[in-house]
Amino acid sequence: MAAATLAAAAAARPAGTHRRWGLLGRRLGFYLAAAWSAITLNFFLPRLMPGDASGAIIAKLQSVSGQQMTPSQLEAIQKIFGDPNSNLFAQYADYLKQLAHLDLGISISSYPTPVSDLLWQGLPWTLLLVGVTTVVAFLLGTGIGALAGWKAGSRFDTIVSPLTIFTSAIPYFWTALLALWLFGFRLGWFPLSGGSDANIPSGFSPSFVLSVLRYGALPAATIVFSALGGWLLGMRNMTVTTVREDYVLLAQAKGLSGHRVLLRYAARNAILPNFTGFALALGHVVGGALLTEVVFNYPGIGYLLYSSVQQRDYPVMQGVFLIITLTVLLANLLADSVYILLDPRIKEGA
Amino acid sequence: MPSTRRAFLVRAGATAAVLPMGLAACSAGTRGASGATPPLVFGKTDGGTTFVHNFNVFGPALEKTPNAEMIYESLARIDYSDGAKVKPWLAKSLTFDTSGTTLTVVLREDVTFSDGKPMTADDVVFSLEIPLRDPIFNIAGTTYDRVAKVNDTTVTVHWPTPAFSQVSQLASIAAPIVPKHIWAAQDLKSWTNPNPVGTGLYTFERFTSQQVTLAARSDYWGGRTAVQQLKIIPTSSDALEEQLLRGEVDWALLAWPNAQQAYVAPDPKHHIYQKYATGGAFSLFFNTAQEPFDNEHVRRALAMTVPRTQIVTTLGRPGTEAGPTGLVDQIYEKEILPQYRGKVQQVDGAGALRELALSGFTVQGGRLVKDGRSFAPKLSYDTDYGWDPYANMMIRSWQKLLGISVTPVGAPGANLYEQQQVGAFDLTISTTGGAGLAGVYSALSSSAYVPIGQKAVTNLGRWKDAATDAAIVKLESTNDPTVIQEAADTLETIVAEQVPYSPIYESYWFVLINADNWTGWPTPEKFSYVPYLGLGPDSTLTLLNMKRAS
Numbered sequence: 079m080a081a082a083t084l085a086a087a088a089a090a091r092p093a094g095t096h097r098r099w100g101l102l103g104r105r106l107g108f109y110l111a112a113a114w115s116a117i118t119l120n121f122f123l124p125r126l127m128p129g130d131a132s133g134a135i136i137a138k139l140q141s142v143s144g145q146q147m148t149p150s151q152l153e154a155i156q157k158i159f160g161d162p163n164s165n166l167f168a169q170y171a172d173y174l175k176q177l178a179h180l181d182l183g184i185s186i187s188s189y190p191t192p193v194s195d196l197l198w199q200g201l202p203w204t205l206l207l208v209g210v211t212t213v214v215a216f217l218l219g220t221g222i223g224a225l226a227g228w229k230a231g232s233r234f235d236t237i238v239s240p241l242t243i244f245t246s247a248i249p250y251f252w253t254a255l256l257a258l259w260l261f262g263f264r265l266g267w268f269p270l271s272g273g274s275d276a277n278i279p280s281g282f283s284p285s286f287v288l289s290v291l292r293y294g295a296l297p298a299a300t301i302v303f304s305a306l307g308g309w310l311l312g313m314r315n316m317t318v319t320t321v322r323e324d325y326v327l328l329a330q331a332k333g334l335s336g337h338r339v340l341l342r343y344a345a346r347n348a349i350l351p352n353f354t355g356f357a358l359a360l361g362h363v364v365g366g367a368l369l370t371e372v373v374f375n376y377p378g379i380g381y382l383l384y385s386s387v388q389q390r391d392y393p394v395m396q397g398v399f400l401i402i403t404l405t406v407l408l409a410n411l412l413a414d415s416v417y418i419l420l421d422p423r424i425k426e427g428a
Numbered sequence: 429m430p431s432t433r434r435a436f437l438v439r440a441g442a443t444a445a446v447l448p449m450g451l452a453a454c455s456a457g458t459r460g461a462s463g464a465t466p467p468l469v470f471g472k473t474d475g476g477t478t479f480v481h482n483f484n485v486f487g488p489a490l491e492k493t494p495n496a497e498m499i500y501e502s503l504a505r506i507d508y509s510d511g512a513k514v515k516p517w518l519a520k521s522l523t524f525d526t527s528g529t530t531l532t533v534v535l536r537e538d539v540t541f542s543d544g545k546p547m548t549a550d551d552v553v554f555s556l557e558i559p560l561r562d563p564i565f566n567i568a569g570t571t572y573d574r575v576a577k578v579n580d581t582t583v584t585v586h587w588p589t590p591a592f593s594q595v596s597q598l599a600s601i602a603a604p605i606v607p608k609h610i611w612a613a614q615d616l617k618s619w620t621n622p623n624p625v626g627t628g629l630y631t632f633e634r635f636t637s638q639q640v641t642l643a644a645r646s647d648y649w650g651g652r653t654a655v656q657q658l659k660i661i662p663t664s665s666d667a668l669e670e671q672l673l674r675g676e677v678d679w680a681l682l683a684w685p686n687a688q689q690a691y692v693a694p695d696p697k698h699h700i701y702q703k704y705a706t707g708g709a710f711s712l713f714f715n716t717a718q719e720p721f722d723n724e725h726v727r728r729a730l731a732m733t734v735p736r737t738q739i740v741t742t743l744g745r746p747g748t749e750a751g752p753t754g755l756v757d758q759i760y761e762k763e764i765l766p767q768y769r770g771k772v773q774q775v776d777g778a779g780a781l782r783e784l785a786l787s788g789f790t791v792q793g794g795r796l797v798k799d800g801r802s803f804a805p806k807l808s809y810d811t812d813y814g815w816d817p818y819a820n821m822m823i824r825s826w827q828k829l830l831g832i833s834v835t836p837v838g839a840p841g842a843n844l845y846e847q848q849q850v851g852a853f854d855l856t857i858s859t860t861g862g863a864g865l866a867g868v869y870s871a872l873s874s875s876a877y878v879p880i881g882q883k884a885v886t887n888l889g890r891w892k893d894a895a896t897d898a899a900i901v902k903l904e905s906t907n908d909p910t911v912i913q914e915a916a917d918t919l920e921t922i923v924a925e926q927v928p929y930s931p932i933y934e935s936y937w938f939v940l941i942n943a944d945n946w947t948g949w950p951t952p953e954k955f956s957y958v959p960y961l962g963l964g965p966d967s968t969l970t971l972l973n974m975k976r977a978s
Contacts, residue, residue: 188480189489190618199478199637255666263670270676271667276639276659375664377478377637385476388840389490 102415109411116403121173124392125166182400183393187386193397196382201364201401203273204378207294208363211301216356218302219309223352224345226310227317239314246307254300254373261296268296271375297374301367309352316348323347350417357413361406365398465976466945467641467657470495470961471668471677478637479662483624485604486558486565486616493635495660497964498642499542499626500604503533503552505965506596509956512707512759512864514595517965518547518605518627522598528590528905533583533598538649541607542631549577554608556585558616565616568602590905593866601964629968630658638662653971655946668940672699675944681960683938685744691940700941700949704958705758707868708861709750709931712822715854716928717880717890720796720803724926725787730832730855731930732780735825736773739818740933749773750931752924754860754868763865763916768924777829784830794833804835805854808847811838815857848888851880858888860929865912866903869919872928873900891928948975
């Protein structure tokens with residue numbers, strides 16, 4: 079049977095492959111256009127907000143010193159941070175030119191640190207913590223959800239599903255604070271704050287890696303705990319509907335083993351919506367996890383974005399937004415491409 | 429294939445379940461080996477989750493490496509244990525000429541930079557001229573216009589107008605003395621000064637984005653400290669409370685309303701929570717440039733019905749109601765007129781109604797009405813500081829006692845500040861205070877007045893009064909204690925009776941200490957310096973007097 083399928087696939091390949099490449103190409107064009115409009119919005123939106131970068135600096139300096147600034151001071155500051163009255167389109171051209179050189183500009187609040195330095199300071203932490211937890215939560219949730227949906231109404235399902243509804247209703251910050259208090263403070267199993275032991279120089283030394291794992295375990299566990307429910311319930315409910323499909327019945331009638339029917343027939347189809355959600359979630363990984371970062375004092379992009387908005391640090395805001403939009407687009411592109419390969423029903427014109 | 433997928437899922441699940449337990453086993457104490465001198469760990473709650481590496485103390489950045497004032501020192505300090513007076517620090521003496529425009533600074537001769545070179549008049553002139561050369565570096569807001577070297581240990585600083593009260597500018601941590609031999613060669617706009625060399629008690633040892641490590645100098649001019657290592661870590665207020673209880677942080681600055689119960693009570697000997705008056709207050713501001721708050725009777729009526737005692741009780745700081753003059757008793761006891769000294773402004777409904785009658789306004793349907801015009805006031809406050817409950821207490825009191833309906837308008841700090849600056853408010857909450865008498869009252873000067881719609885820096889309430897101006901000019905242009913006291917008397921009376929703003933509660937520096945490792949902390953009852961990291965000389969004095977706990 080396997081040989082027959084292969085032969086049929088080989089015969090269909092030329093036309094099918096061509097169509098797939100055409101589809102991918104068009105998608106690619108769409109994504110390029112989307113990226114351009116994201117970059118453009120990214121530039122104009124902050125500038126449509128009331129206030130400007132120089133103004134933010136001036137306000138801050140005045141509130142620190144309690145003195146009115148002289149015109150020469152204002153001019154000096156505008157020379158560094160940009161004159162809000164200069165031509166917007168000239169600024170836009172400069173911005174595009176900068177981006178083409180992969181230059182994200184210089185942070186205003188942390189002047190003269192380049193935005194890319196600040197991003198690099200937070201990005202690895204965020205990718206590690208949120209990336210790993212997103213994948214783990216997806217795998218765990220989807221796996222348990224498939225099992226619960228496969229035997230809907232079983233004891234496993236009647237315990238796990240309501241429990242998940244309950245846990246996913248708990249606000250994240252509360253979970254995090256409780257975990258910090260219980261496991262960090264009362265039981266003393268985990269450190270209370272930070273991303274690693276600050277006394278160990280960062281690098282790829284075993285002691286540093288261990289310390290990163292130890293500091294990251296509790297924040298990661300809280301994120302997985304909170305995110306698990308969504309995946310689990312989504313997968314469970316999709317599995318419940320797919321197991322009633324005729325092709326599953328057929329597979330069962332053929333006498334295939336239970337787990338084979340579950341994994342190859344039911345779960346494979348039930349996973350598609352969850353997979354879309356997963357691709358989107360991956361895209362949002364770089365946005366960071368602000369609440370986690372705040373409660374556990376974990377380094378990352380979330381707090382950087384939050385503080386840049388507070389301080390109207392436009393270059394940093396733009397930098398973070400740019401990374402987020404590009405990653406979301408990239409994740410979507412990947413999802414689209416994998417989807418085409420994964421789900422035989424999606425075909426142009428079919 | 430299915431078996432491997434399942435195996436993967438099982439493995440992933442098992443790893444996730446086992447990981448925390450396995451890691452818990454290797455969690456040991458974070459304090460380092462016992463026996464060796466422990467570092468002193470300072471938990472910083474207001475600096476985000478990571479630090480940036482930038483010791484360019486003159487640069488215009490809002491975010492820099494914290495507590496550079498332990499490395500770079502200023503010429504003077506403000507002594508909050510003695511009427512917020514300006515006292516010499518790197519200077520031996522600070523003397524004004526009779527006109528109050530030229531200050532002679534005689535320098536200490538025993539000050540060296542951490543690279544071994546002595547601090548000279550050239551370094552001082554260079555440093556003080558940085559803000560003059562390019563105003564973008566004037567983050568301290570200094571107003572002197574000329575600096576000159578007299579000899580190797582003497583420098584003069586010149587102001588365009590009498591500046592007896594402006595000398596606090598030289599105590600700003602934003603106007604420190606830096607070594608000319610290093611700084612002169614740098615472009616200060618883009619330099620981040622990664623390896624700072626200063627005159628301070630500590631030198632820079634190591635930077636990571638989650639910890640700044642400073643090491644004590646053995647050749648500091650002010651003596652030696654037992655605290656060989658000072659570590660500054662970013663932390664959140666939630667984590668901080670637990671870190672203090674566990675002894676992972678020795679020192680922090682945070683208001684913790686139920687600290688007595690939750691922190692001090694379990695170990696009163698080692699768990700210390702202190703508050704020191706800053707000399708300022710949280711005050712109710714009236715927009716005096718517009719109706720109905722240009723009417724002093726209206727202002728008085730509202731000020732008399734602010735439930736101050738209720739507010740400070742809810743804040744968990746009983747007994748910190750602010751007096752009516754804008755001066756805080758703990759700091760300005762001698763300067764405050766006897767009738768206002770120690771005075772708690774109780775809610776006075778009957779008196780307030782009399783004032784309202786005198787104002788010519790009537791209250792109709794919660795609105796203030798006069799000559800056919802009616803006003804529905806709004807109270808703008810800062811939601812970042814969780815001010816909602818206190819705003820509501822004031823509004824309920826006004827409603828109950830005067831029948832005036834005031835609408836609460838909460839805004840995040842940055843937005844509120846902009847509204848206050850441009851005068852887009854009726855009633856608002858802001859801080860009052862400053863260095864010394866002139867610092868407190870200069871914000872009422874009409875020289876800081878700008879019309880509604882334009883950005884004011886101080887004088888947010890747009891106060892404009894000839895008697896106030898005259899008293900401020902008198903206060904700023906003399907060094908004669910009798911004249912200063914006369915001017916202060918006038919200004920105290922104006923604030924208390926005409927109410928350009930009405931102080932509500934005093935503001936404090938809150939200090940949290942875990943004295944398991946280090947003792948010798950001052951107390952609010954007996955102190956000559958405030959243990960507040962951020963007040964450079966005061967934290968240096970604190971650290972110099974620290975002893976290892978036995």
